[in-house]
Amino acid sequence: MITIALAKGALLKDSISIFKKAGLDFSEALLIDNRSLTIYSKCGNAKALLVRNGDVPVYVSYGQADLGIVGYDVLQESESKVAKLLDLGFGGCHMSLAVKNNSGYSKPTDLPANCNVASKFVKTARSYFENLNMPVEIVHLTGSVELGPITGMAEAIVDLVATGKTLKENGLIKIDDIYYSTARLIANPLSLRLDNTPLRDVILAIELCNENKN
Amino acid sequence: MITIALAKGALLKDSISIFKKAGLDFSEALLIDNRSLTIYSKCGNAKALLVRNGDVPVYVSYGQADLGIVGYDVLQESESKVAKLLDLGFGGCHMSLAVKNNSGYSKPTDLPANCNVASKFVKTARSYFENLNMPVEIVHLTGSVELGPITGMAEAIVDLVATGKTLKENGLIKIDDIYYSTARLIANPLSLRLDNTPLRDVILAIELCNENKN
Numbered sequence: 001m002i003t004i005a006l007a008k009g010a011l012l013k014d015s016i017s018i019f020k021k022a023g024l025d026f027s028e029a030l031l032i033d034n035r036s037l038t039i040y041s042k043c044g045n046a047k048a049l050l051v052r053n054g055d056v057p058v059y060v061s062y063g064q065a066d067l068g069i070v071g072y073d074v075l076q077e078s079e080s081k082v083a084k085l086l087d088l089g090f091g092g093c094h095m096s097l098a099v100k101n102n103s104g105y106s107k108p109t110d111l112p113a114n115c116n117v118a119s120k121f122v123k124t125a126r127s128y129f130e131n132l133n134m135p136v137e138i139v140h141l142t143g144s145v146e147l148g149p150i151t152g153m154a155e156a157i158v159d160l161v162a163t164g165k166t167l168k169e170n171g172l173i174k175i176d177d178i179y180y181s182t183a184r185l186i187a188n189p190l191s192l193r194l195d196n197t198p199l200r201d202v203i204l205a206i207e208l209c210n211e212n213k214n
Numbered sequence: 215m216i217t218i219a220l221a222k223g224a225l226l227k228d229s230i231s232i233f234k235k236a237g238l239d240f241s242e243a244l245l246i247d248n249r250s251l252t253i254y255s256k257c258g259n260a261k262a263l264l265v266r267n268g269d270v271p272v273y274v275s276y277g278q279a280d281l282g283i284v285g286y287d288v289l290q291e292s293e294s295k296v297a298k299l300l301d302l303g304f305g306g307c308h309m310s311l312a313v314k315n316n317s318g319y320s321k322p323t324d325l326p327a328n329c330n331v332a333s334k335f336v337k338t339a340r341s342y343f344e345n346l347n348m349p350v351e352i353v354h355l356t357g358s359v360e361l362g363p364i365t366g367m368a369e370a371i372v373d374l375v376a377t378g379k380t381l382k383e384n385g386l387i388k389i390d391d392i393y394y395s396t397a398r399l400i401a402n403p404l405s406l407r408l409d410n411t412p413l414r415d416v417i418l419a420i421e422l423c424n425e426n427k428n
Contacts, residue, residue, distance in 0.1 A: 037361055049365060052357035062353065064365040089345065117275075143266035147251055151263060151278040
């Protein structure tokens with residue numbers, strides 16, 4: 001049986017829709033009263049694990065899931081070893097650098113040396129500023145990063161921006177885009193190598209849906 | 215003005231109740247339709263930042279909050295430097311080691327060497343097994359840790375257990391308690407040293423409420 005790790009939250013609906021097109025129907029997971037973390041496909045040939053965004057690469061790398069769908073942003077932060085198969089195109093949002101709109105900073109190099117930058121995406125933020133050769137201190141927050149500049153703890157934030165509404169509501173403005181994140185299909189490298197036909201069939205079907213869409 | 219970092223979630227109600235007894239009323243934060251992350255006390259002398267559990271020590275250590283209330287479990291994982299003032303007694307739950315109830319393991323040393331242990335509390339789990347001199351691999355998950363043993367990814371989990379309902383629902387059983395976690399009052403060390411009377415007054419008032427309660 002194929003096991004698939006799916007991220008609960010924003011990517012779930014589109015993830016289920018793409019697997020449905022590929023012949024595996026997990027739509028039960030979308031029922032409002034669903035509390036189960038394991039969903040069997042209607043055909044009975046596959047099961048889906050509903051896990052936190054950041055845990056998808058973990059389940060896939062440990063081989064508890066053969067396939068997974070997760071945002072590029074999560075893959076950038078993760079240390080799990082997984083095979084990256086496809087850019088599925090949905091769930092798009094920018095990883096951006098933002099500052100208070102009255103700060104006077106209009107580009108990253110305007111930021112003062114050794115200032116604090118708050119982010120949930122520590123690796124991304126660190127490597128971004130290293131590439132700019134700018135010494136900053138990354139403050140790791142786990143939620144509501146926009147409070148960083150509001151409270152004065154940080155001069156800037158590195159965070160995902162979809163519509164920009166949260167930034168606006170908090171008086172923040174984007175001054176750079178770091179990358180564009182979309183949903184990715186990933187696989188356990190060993191599952192791929194030991195390839196049994198059903199797994200390959202699912203991947204090919206998803207690839208086909210993806211090509212037709214683009 | 216005194217700034218206080220409060221954890222959203224399970225500790226919020228009791229945290230607000232203890233500050234109310236100490237003369238600072240943030241009960242606005244408990245209104246169902248409250249979306250604001252910054253709440254001013256009714257007297258206007260203090261403000262509360264509503265942040266994620268794990269972010270409370272960060273705001274306090276950076277001095278954006280003078281005081282904070284947070285679980286002992288979070289302090290154990292955090293690397294932030296804060297002054298630990300009081301055990302407030304509420305929000306009690308055990309940090310426990312649990313396994314599948316049909317696993318046959320009844321104590322930690324029954325676990326096979328080099329097995330996987332899933333946890334959100336990586337530092338706690340690592341130091342627990344180091345003290346037992348047992349080599350295990352800690353798998354860092356961010357949510358639904360009980361899926362670790364269910365999927366076969368991990369032999370055991372280290373997690374917070376309040377009522378034990380989640381363990382039971384997932385066929386897991388507790389085989390050891392690591393510590394008992396309760397809410398703690400923490401402070402920024404510099405705020406304490408630069409002590410201005412209002413801050414000391416609030417701390418003394420909380421201390422008094424706490425003593426009367428015990």
